[in-house]
Each structure stands twice: as structure tokens, then as C-alpha cells.
Amino acid sequence: MSGPMLCRTCGIALDLHSTPTTQVYEHPVWSVADHPAEPEPAPPGWRGFCDFCTVKSAEFIVPVRPFILAATEHASTSDWQACPTCSLLISTARWDSLTSHSVAQIERRYGGTSASPEQVRQVRLLHEAVRTHMTGPPRRLGEPS
Numbered sequence: 001m002s003g004p005m006l007c008r009t010c011g012i013a014l015d016l017h018s019t020p021t022t023q024v025y026e027h028p029v030w031s032v033a034d035h036p037a038e039p040e041p042a043p044p045g046w047r048g049f050c051d052f053c054t055v056k057s058a059e060f061i062v063p064v065r066p067f068i069l070a071a072t073e074h075a076s077t078s079d080w081q082a083c084p085t086c087s088l089l090i091s092t093a094r095w096d097s098l099t100s101h102s103v104a105q106i107e108r109r110y111g112g113t114s115a116s117p118e119q120v121r122q123v124r125l126l127h128e129a130v131r132t133h134m135t136g137p138p139r140r141l142g143e144p145s
Contacts (some may be wrong), residue, residue, distance in 0.1 A: 004046065004078055008038035013048045016075040018068050023075070028054075047141065050083035052090075052098060052127070053105035060087035060138040067133045072122050080130060087138040095131060099124045 005014045005025050014025040014037050027033040042048075050058045058081035068075045082090065089098040102123055103115050115123075 004042040004048070005039040006042050006046070006048075007033070007035075008040045009035050013042070013051075014039055016077055017073045018075040019073055048081060050086055051080040052082055052086040053102040054109055055083050055085075055105055057083045059084055059141055061141055061143075062087070062090060062130065062138045063135040064130055065133040065135055067129055069125060069129045071125055074126060074129075076129070076133070081141075082138055090134075090138055095127055099127055102127070 005016070006012065007014055007027065010027075010033060012027060012033070015028050017024050017026055025037050025039040027037050047058050049056050051062075060082040062080040062082050064076060064078070064080050066075070066077050085101060086098060089095075089101060099120070103120055106123075107113060107115055
């Protein structure tokens, strides 16, 4: 699997959705994209949004083995980026708080629209998959692995 892919049009990191026969890059469910995804590789050293709560202050890397979450057809191809808050919640194993924080930030980002129970379930499943596939603790961007 490769590193992060960005949309050529809007610059948002794309999610990889995978089935046994296809792999498709799509905008994340939290984005409000008005165009189809146009995947291109992220440039070296690229920093984006926190992959957990979507705030634009990713300062940490969470090392994660590639995985496919069959329940949502979401594929993770590389390490995840985290803001200071999400990094702290991960480092202290507060996974329920991480999910609550992530959902609240995404809701705030989109004008207070409430996440459905199914969306919350999907976020929780994704966080559980990250926890299962982590290969070490979060570290500051730029620190050696």
C-alpha cells in the first residue's frame, strides 16, 4: 500500500475504500466536496488535518500498520496524523473519549449538524481498528521512528 493520497482539486486527504475487487479513493465522510475525488500522491513532508478529529493542527504521527476495515470498506495505507488532544487521548488509552471528541469536532466543523448513530458507530470502529494496528505510541512529527 502507498502513502497518503490527496484530491488534486481541493487538497483534502482521501480515504481508500476497498472491496475484494476494487480500490477507490473518495473524500472523507466529514468533507463537503462538490466534486469527484482526483487522487494524487501527497508531497514529501505533507501535513494535513488530524485524521481523528479533522482539526487543522496535526503535530503527531500515530504509527499504524496498513489495514482494511471490512465493516466500512475503509482502508488505511499509512500512519495516521493526530492533533495534540487526540495524541493525548491515544497515549492515555482513552478511546471512548477520543471517539466523543472526534465526533464533536466534526459536528462543530459542519455547523453543529449532529452525527447519526451509524456515523458514530463507524468512527468508533475505525478507532478500534487503529488501536489494533498501532505499532507504537504517538510521536511528534519529525521525530525519528
